[in-house]
Amino acid sequence: MKKRLKYIILLVFVVMISAVKAESPDSLMIMAQNAYNKGLYDSSINLYNKVLDQNLESAQLYYNLGNAWFKKGEIPHAILYYEKAKKLDPSDEDINYNLGVANSMIVDKIETVPQLFFQEWWDYFYNLFGANRWAVILLISWALFVLFAGIFMLSPGRRGKKAGFFLGIMFLLITAASYGLASQKYKHSVSRNEAIIFTPTITVKSSPTQNAVDLFVVHEGTKVKIKDKVDNWVKIKISNGSIGWVPANSLEEI
Amino acid sequence: MIIVLVLMASLTYAGGAVNFNASAKSIVEVGERFQIYYSVNADGSNFRAPDFGSLSVLSGPNRSSSSSIQFVNGKMSQSTNLTYTFLVMATSEGTINIPPATIKVDGKLYKSNALSIKVVKGNVPSQNQNRGSRAAQSGSHTNVSKPASGSVKNDDLYIKAFVSNRNPYLGEEVIVTYRIYTKIPVSDLSVKKLSSFPGFWTKDLMDNNKQLQQTTKVINGEQYVLADIRKMALFPQKSGKLTIDPMELECTAQIQTQTKRKRGYDPFDDFFNDPFFNRNVKNVKLDLKSNPLTINVKELPQENKPASFNGAVGNFNFAAKIDRTKLKVNDALTETITISGKGNLELVEAPVINFPTDFETYDPKVTSRIRTNAGGVNGYKKFDYLAIPRNPGDFVIPSVSFSFFNPKDKKYYTYSSDEYNIHVDKGEGNSNGITYSSSAQEDIHYIGKDIHHIKTGVEEFKPVGDYFFASNLFYALALLPVFLLFLIWFLKKQHERRMGNIDLMKNKKATKIARRRLQKAEKFRKTGDDKAFFEEIAQALWGYIADKFNVSQAELSMETVRQKLTERGVSDEVTSGFVKVLNDIEFARFAPGDTAGKMENIYNEAMGAILQAEKALKH
Numbered sequence: 001m002k003k004r005l006k007y008i009i010l011l012v013f014v015v016m017i018s019a020v021k022a023e024s025p026d027s028l029m030i031m032a033q034n035a036y037n038k039g040l041y042d043s044s045i046n047l048y049n050k051v052l053d054q055n056l057e058s059a060q061l062y063y064n065l066g067n068a069w070f071k072k073g074e075i076p077h078a079i080l081y082y083e084k085a086k087k088l089d090p091s092d093e094d095i096n097y098n099l100g101v102a103n104s105m106i107v108d109k110i111e112t113v114p115q116l117f118f119q120e121w122w123d124y125f126y127n128l129f130g131a132n133r134w135a136v137i138l139l140i141s142w143a144l145f146v147l148f149a150g151i152f153m154l155s156p157g158r159r160g161k162k163a164g165f166f167l168g169i170m171f172l173l174i175t176a177a178s179y180g181l182a183s184q185k186y187k188h189s190v191s192r193n194e195a196i197i198f199t200p201t202i203t204v205k206s207s208p209t210q211n212a213v214d215l216f217v218v219h220e221g222t223k224v225k226i227k228d229k230v231d232n233w234v235k236i237k238i239s240n241g242s243i244g245w246v247p248a249n250s251l252e253e254i
Numbered sequence: 255m256i257i258v259l260v261l262m263a264s265l266t267y268a269g270g271a272v273n274f275n276a277s278a279k280s281i282v283e284v285g286e287r288f289q290i291y292y293s294v295n296a297d298g299s300n301f302r303a304p305d306f307g308s309l310s311v312l313s314g315p316n317r318s319s320s321s322s323i324q325f326v327n328g329k330m331s332q333s334t335n336l337t338y339t340f341l342v343m344a345t346s347e348g349t350i351n352i353p354p355a356t357i358k359v360d361g362k363l364y365k366s367n368a369l370s371i372k373v374v375k376g377n378v379p380s381q382n383q384n385r386g387s388r389a390a391q392s393g394s395h396t397n398v399s400k401p402a403s404g405s406v407k408n409d410d411l412y413i414k415a416f417v418s419n420r421n422p423y424l425g426e427e428v429i430v431t432y433r434i435y436t437k438i439p440v441s442d443l444s445v446k447k448l449s450s451f452p453g454f455w456t457k458d459l460m461d462n463n464k465q466l467q468q469t470t471k472v473i474n475g476e477q478y479v480l481a482d483i484r485k486m487a488l489f490p491q492k493s494g495k496l497t498i499d500p501m502e503l504e505c506t507a508q509i510q511t512q513t514k515r516k517r518g519y520d521p522f523d524d525f526f527n528d529p530f531f532n533r534n535v536k537n538v539k540l541d542l543k544s545n546p547l548t549i550n551v552k553e554l555p556q557e558n559k560p561a562s563f564n565g566a567v568g569n570f571n572f573a574a575k576i577d578r579t580k581l582k583v584n585d586a587l588t589e590t591i592t593i594s595g596k597g598n599l600e601l602v603e604a605p606v607i608n609f610p611t612d613f614e615t616y617d618p619k620v621t622s623r624i625r626t627n628a629g630g631v632n633g634y635k636k637f638d639y640l641a642i643p644r645n646p647g648d649f650v651i652p653s654v655s656f657s658f659f660n661p662k663d664k665k666y667y668t669y670s671s672d673e674y675n676i677h678v679d680k681g682e683g684n685s686n687g688i689t690y691s692s693s694a695q696e697d698i699h700y701i702g703k704d705i706h707h708i709k710t711g712v713e714e715f716k717p718v719g720d721y722f723f724a725s726n727l728f729y730a731l732a733l734l735p736v737f738l739l740f741l742i743w744f745l746k747k748q749h750e751r752r753m754g755n756i757d758l759m760k761n762k763k764a765t766k767i768a769r770r771r772l773q774k775a776e777k778f779r780k781t782g783d784d785k786a787f788f789e790e791i792a793q794a795l796w797g798y799i800a801d802k803f804n805v806s807q808a809e810l811s812m813e814t815v816r817q818k819l820t821e822r823g824v825s826d827e828v829t830s831g832f833v834k835v836l837n838d839i840e841f842a843r844f845a846p847g848d849t850a851g852k853m854e855n856i857y858n859e860a861m862g863a864i865l866q867a868e869k870a871l872k873h
Contacts, residue, residue, distance in 0.1 A: 025712075025715055026712045029712045030712065033710055055718050056716070056717060061715070063708065063709055064708040067705055067706075067707070070705050097706055098706055131721055131722070135721075135722045135723035135728055138732075139732060143734075146736055150739045150743070153743065154742070185723075
């Protein structure tokens with residue numbers, strides 16, 4: 001009898017804990033949005049972070065979180081989350097617009113190296129969809145290729161074979177291209193090789209030691225590429241191509 | 255070409271003998287103004303004046319030039335004369351040596367002659383009655399104590415500059431006064447050099463009253479006449495230490511000379527010695543210089559500085575009114591803002607009213623009335639904002655703020671106008687007057703910039719780091735179509751095989767079916783149903799061939815039968831027999847006569863033909 005009571009109490013506890021813990025991400029999102037609309041950006045950020053703590057993510061979550069940070073005036077945080085959102089949904093209009101606004105408010109204006117036209121085209125397609133969308137496109141075109149290959153193989157008539165051949169080749173090319181894009185996007189999404197500078201002003205050094213030569217200065221909010229890591233130092237490359245080392249705690253990976 | 259060369263040569267010849275002369279009076283009196291001329295008979299540049307020593311330059315160099323071209327006996331000669339003139343004044347006795355001036359002609363440096371000028375004491379004192387009366391006198395005799403001797407001492411006559419506040423705030427009004435103190439009569443006051451006020455915006459406070467106001471004051475036991483000769487309101491435009499250069503004045507002081515008359519017993523002597531008659535007055539030109547001033551301008555306090563603060567410093571009043579709040583489209587409304595008070599009013603800019611974007615607005619009309627008096631600058635400034643609504647609707651004209659800093663109590667003050675709700679009705683009913691043209695369309699006005707709003711609703715989440723690409727599901731889905739293709743291919747093969755088997759079965763069954771048909775025919779023969787008999791026999795034979803060689807019934811003919819059988823290596827004998835039986839059957843079917851015997855015969859022939867064919871095909 002006593003043992004049973006103990007179990008019941010334990011069960012109640014478990015239920016309670018799970019009730020607290022399992023605040024559903026959907027309701028958290030709604031609460032965070034309400035807080036944002038009322039101008040309570042801090043609590044909005046807290047609620048969004050709770051969703052992140054459940055190891056969940058979505059482009060919307062990162063975008064809204066970026067907005068809340070932006071409204072708080074923390075531009076580097078805003079840029080970090082906008083970039084994260086962009087990784088998941090690179091063609092979203094709102095994300096790109098707000099990222100542009102946030103980027104216009106940071107100190108560093110780094111000219112990007114001009115690109116060749118085919119690079120621009122590639123980038124255009126590259127930024128059209130996220131890794132998952134590209135993967136779906138890849139599967140569809142692959143299935144179509146197989147279909148037409150089947151028609152080519154099994155069709156008794158000449159006309160059917162011809163159509164099957166050319167359409168099959170076409171979808172094979174689409175498959176190859178979308179495989180390239182999907183795999184690159186996937187690698188980019190997984191690798192976390194970009195970061196945002198969080199220290200207001202940081203001097204970039206020539207080597208990973210404190211007494212190395214000062215090369216140039218970057219400011220908070222600037223996006224950098226991570227090239228290497230040694231102890232507590234990170235080798236960065238800024239978008240104009242300059243390379244140097246900064247302490248790892250001065251930036252936050254996207 | 256030659257002519258040009260000749261011309262050039264003659265020109266250079268004419269310019270060759272450069273004469274650079276300095277000339278001036280050689281003897282002048284103290285206080286006399288005279289000219290010094292430097293003339294050169296060529297077109298020179300880079301004239302450098304010498305040091306004039308104790309002579310004070312009143313004006314110059316004034317450049318004048320003349321040139322003439324002469325033709326004499328077909329020869330041209332050109333002469334240029336360039337003169338630099340200085341107006342100078344002798345200030346002290348002695349001999350002044352003026353070193354040569356230099357000038358560049360055609361790149362060559364020429365020197366003038368040096369000058370030597372003797373300055374002597376004025377030996378002809380001018381009479382006060384002749385000259386002084388013309389000038390406005392700033393001092394009167396009764397107010398001036400008699401000077402001790404014929405010269406002027408420093409404290410007889412001086413100018414002093416006062417400033418009302420040495421530590422003003424940026425933009426705060428400061429009044430600078432230049433006051434002359436004199437014990438002797440002074441006339442011909444003229445400004446030689448005005449103070450410059452770098453870093454200040456200035457306003458002359460004495461423009462209106464040209465007549466100098468005189469007062470008397472006793473300083474150190476001596477009676478002085480004072481007059482404010484200049485009064486300015488200064489508004490500092492930058493912070494820090496600002497210096498005002500001294501002001502320099504020139505005036506004619508009248509000094510009474512004590513003529514030493516012979517002391518005798520002339521009864522008139524005493525009478526004429528009386529100061530009243532003894533009015534031998536000498537005019538002396540004097541330079542006066544005020545003291546320089548330094549003003550330390552303080553920065554305005556940063557704390558509590560209102561956003562609408564725009565540099566107004568002083569003490570102001572603010573009033574805003576609007577002439578109407580209900581109107582029709584294309585009617586005008588006017589909002590009036592009046593700023594009045596004391597301070598740097600002229601620097602007050604029109605406050606910006608953010609009219610709704612559908613309103614056509616104009617730059618405000620500014621009317622200002624600024625009075626200057628000894629106390630400073632005051633007055634009012636009125637801004638009329640004209641706005642014309644172009645579309646009907648309800649609009650809000652936001653409130654306008656005006657801030658100023660009051661240096662008296664060191665505080666910022668902000669006044670705000672009301673917010674006006676404007677109702678705009680549609681214009682007069684007839685739309686005839688309104689023309690719609692594309693030029694009347696407007697671009698969208700952007701008023702502000704902000705980030706886009708958050709995305710509402712809830713999108714689907716996915717676990718962090720979870721990607722569809724390269725997942726097991728992805729590979730499975732990638733392999734699925736390939737698998738399906740193979741499945742289809744396999745099924746098709748299977749089907750084909752099965753289809754092939756049916757033919758085989760048919761082949762195998764052909765003899766059986768033929769036998770069965772023959773048996774059936776036998777039955778019909780016994781009952782005497784000859785029609786059905788022939789039918790069955792024909793079917794047995796044709797069916798046999800069709801099943802055996804997998805030929806459709808439609809394709810069957812005598813020819814195909816012969817062809818198929820020969821193809822399979824059946825001997826001609828057997829083939830002909832088979833065909834013969836078929837022919838016989840056809841013949842017997844339609845030929846009348848004894849059918850019973852025929853039936854018996856044909857049955858046996860057909861049986862034999864099938865058996866023979868079967869035997870032949872087995873090989």
